[in-house]
Amino acid sequence: MTGHVSIVGLGPGGPEHTTPAASNALAAATDLVGYGPYLERVPARPQQTKHPSDNRVEIERARTALEFARAGRQVAIVSSGDAGVFAMAATVFEAIEQDPQAFSAIDVTVVPGVTAMVAAAARLGAPLGHDFCAISLSDNLKPWDVIVERLKAAAGAGFVIALYNPTSKARPRQLNEALEILRGILPGETQVAFATAVSRPEEKIVLSTLADADPGCADMRTLVMIGTEATRQLTMSDGTSWIYTPRRAETSL
Amino acid sequence: MTGHVSIVGLGPGGPEHTTPAASNALAAATDLVGYGPYLERVPARPQQTKHPSDNRVEIERARTALEFARAGRQVAIVSSGDAGVFAMAATVFEAIEQDPQAFSAIDVTVVPGVTAMVAAAARLGAPLGHDFCAISLSDNLKPWDVIVERLKAAAGAGFVIALYNPTSKARPRQLNEALEILRGILPGETQVAFATAVSRPEEKIVLSTLADADPGCADMRTLVMIGTEATRQLTMSDGTSWIYTPRRAETSL
Numbered sequence: 001m002t003g004h005v006s007i008v009g010l011g012p013g014g015p016e017h018t019t020p021a022a023s024n025a026l027a028a029a030t031d032l033v034g035y036g037p038y039l040e041r042v043p044a045r046p047q048q049t050k051h052p053s054d055n056r057v058e059i060e061r062a063r064t065a066l067e068f069a070r071a072g073r074q075v076a077i078v079s080s081g082d083a084g085v086f087a088m089a090a091t092v093f094e095a096i097e098q099d100p101q102a103f104s105a106i107d108v109t110v111v112p113g114v115t116a117m118v119a120a121a122a123r124l125g126a127p128l129g130h131d132f133c134a135i136s137l138s139d140n141l142k143p144w145d146v147i148v149e150r151l152k153a154a155a156g157a158g159f160v161i162a163l164y165n166p167t168s169k170a171r172p173r174q175l176n177e178a179l180e181i182l183r184g185i186l187p188g189e190t191q192v193a194f195a196t197a198v199s200r201p202e203e204k205i206v207l208s209t210l211a212d213a214d215p216g217c218a219d220m221r222t223l224v225m226i227g228t229e230a231t232r233q234l235t236m237s238d239g240t241s242w243i244y245t246p247r248r249a250e251t252s253l
Numbered sequence: 254m255t256g257h258v259s260i261v262g263l264g265p266g267g268p269e270h271t272t273p274a275a276s277n278a279l280a281a282a283t284d285l286v287g288y289g290p291y292l293e294r295v296p297a298r299p300q301q302t303k304h305p306s307d308n309r310v311e312i313e314r315a316r317t318a319l320e321f322a323r324a325g326r327q328v329a330i331v332s333s334g335d336a337g338v339f340a341m342a343a344t345v346f347e348a349i350e351q352d353p354q355a356f357s358a359i360d361v362t363v364v365p366g367v368t369a370m371v372a373a374a375a376r377l378g379a380p381l382g383h384d385f386c387a388i389s390l391s392d393n394l395k396p397w398d399v400i401v402e403r404l405k406a407a408a409g410a411g412f413v414i415a416l417y418n419p420t421s422k423a424r425p426r427q428l429n430e431a432l433e434i435l436r437g438i439l440p441g442e443t444q445v446a447f448a449t450a451v452s453r454p455e456e457k458i459v460l461s462t463l464a465d466a467d468p469g470c471a472d473m474r475t476l477v478m479i480g481t482e483a484t485r486q487l488t489m490s491d492g493t494s495w496i497y498t499p500r501r502a503e504t505s506l
Contacts (some may be wrong), residue, residue: 011272012365014274015273016272016273016274016277017272017273017274017365018272018273019264019269019270019271019272019367020268020269020270020271020273021267021269021270024269058500082367082371082374082375083375083379084371084374084375084379084380084381084382085371085374085381086382086500089374089375089378089379089382089497090379090382090383090497090498090499090500091500092379093378093379093382093487093495093497094497094499094500096487096489097485097487100490104488104489104490105489105490105491106489108489108495110374110375110376110378110379111375112265112270112367112371112372112374112375113367113371114272114335114365114366114367115368115371118335118337118338118365118366118368118371119365121335121337121338121342121363121365122335122336122337122342122363122364122365123363125342125346125363126336126337126342126343126345126346126363127337128337128338128387129337129339129342129343129346130343130389130395131386131387131388131389131403132386132387133384133385133386133387133407133412134381134384134385134386135384136383136384141500141501141502142383142501142502143502146411146502149410149411150384150410150411150412152410153406153407153409153410153412154386154406154407154410154412156406157402157403157405157406157407158399158402158403159386159403159406159407232350234346234349234350235357236349236357236358236359236361237353237357237358238358242346242361244342244343244346244347245343246343246347247311247339247343247344247347247394248394248395249394249395249396249399
């Protein structure tokens with residue numbers, strides 16, 4: 001009997017943002033593979049085994065999951081947010097390509113989810129209302145000068161920028177450097193938002209500007225949103241604020 | 254009694270991709286406002302009124318919804334995919350800002366959804382595994398030269414590119430021009446995918462390359478995905494193909 005691998009995104013945190021397709025894939029699994037804190041978000045079920053790992057050994061985690069499937073198990077690989085955005089989906093295909101003899105007959109499904117950038121945007125208002133990009137600030141997997149080049153290209157061309165993996169204990173300096181680079185291109189009044197643990201009990205939102213943005217507002221669970229010159233703050237009569245980027249761009253670059 | 258506006262993304266099409274938060278917001282509404290075909294995807298409920306519109310009058314649609322809320326109704330504004338990505342959320346905030354006296358006391362919630370780019374990526378494999386951007390090809394709301402500049406910046410800096418609104422009856426030429434511009438920057442072998450009506454019965458997927466990509470494969474329901482030089486095609490033993498972008502970038506630009 002051939003097994004199956006579902007690569008599943010749980011959404012940002014609250015179970016109200018996990019799609020029925022994702023819930024169904026989790027319920028159908030005999031084995032759940034993923035970073036420990038993500039697996040803790042999946043309700044325990046009898047006759048289902050959780051295989052938690054740390055967050056650094058992605059390719060081994062993918063191989064483990066594929067080996068279970070090869071042995072006939074129904075496996076769900078669990079990511080937070082969407083599995084295809086800086087998460088496990090690409091890693092699984094890498095692992096298959098590295099060992100096609102073992103893995104190319106395995107039935108694979110990718111189940112999309114609400115990615116962190118979109119969840120943060122909804123909480124903030126509509127900062128992604130115009131063209132935008134997503135950049136992972138982690139230089140574990142790519143040279144820092146590539147990241148610098150992309151920040152410059154994106155800011156110069158008027159993209160809203162969503163920064164994933166803005167900081168970690170091992171990488172405390174990158175976010176500060178990224179903000180410094182952006183300050184050389186965009187006005188100081190540009191809207192910057194730090195959206196941490198969106199839709200979870202510990203959710204925290206900080207609205208700032210590029211001039212004032214404090215990298216200390218970010219941790220591993222933070223999505224940093226950098227507006228364009230057009231991104232605006234709108235204050236409601238109760239004093240709460242939304243940020244949004246108008247759909248219309250009147251002028252050329 | 255003050256009303257409420259929920260700005261809701263239904264996800265790409267299949268009800269299995271509509272989050273519980275979105276379903277709850279729809280169920281709680283007294284009035285549903287949105288483009289007709291999107292409202293048809295929402296199950297009919299007694300004591301709930303649907304107000305369908307065409308897809309061109311977004312700001313009027315937003316004002317209509319805000320007026321209902323001002324009159325005490327519980328309104329859901331319905332978008333496909335995610336409401337914050339080239340959809341209604343930014344328009345609602347524009348409408349509030351244009352008439353704060355009328356609308357700034359209205360309670361607003363944005364409910365995130367699975368956006369088309371993420372749904373298409375899951376169906377295709379993991380093309381968004383590395384840094385990426387989203388560009389709307391519609392020049393209804395921005396000058397074409399801004400779009401050209403962004404295509405060049407994104408391709409030159411190594412972003413995967415997701416094209417929203419690639420074509421329509423009123424705009425048949427833009428996608429062809431965009432592909433021509435990208436052919437001047439990226440190799441002809443670059444992976445290009447057309448993902449149409451993902452997760453709906455009429456779903457259609459076409460894998461191609463930049464050299465061979467036929468703009469005729471796209472219609473209004475298509476997400477066009479342009480890989481980077483690193484994006485790869487992986488063929489499984491049953492002959493099906495996935496495309497994915499490795500997480501690792503070994504070399505500088």
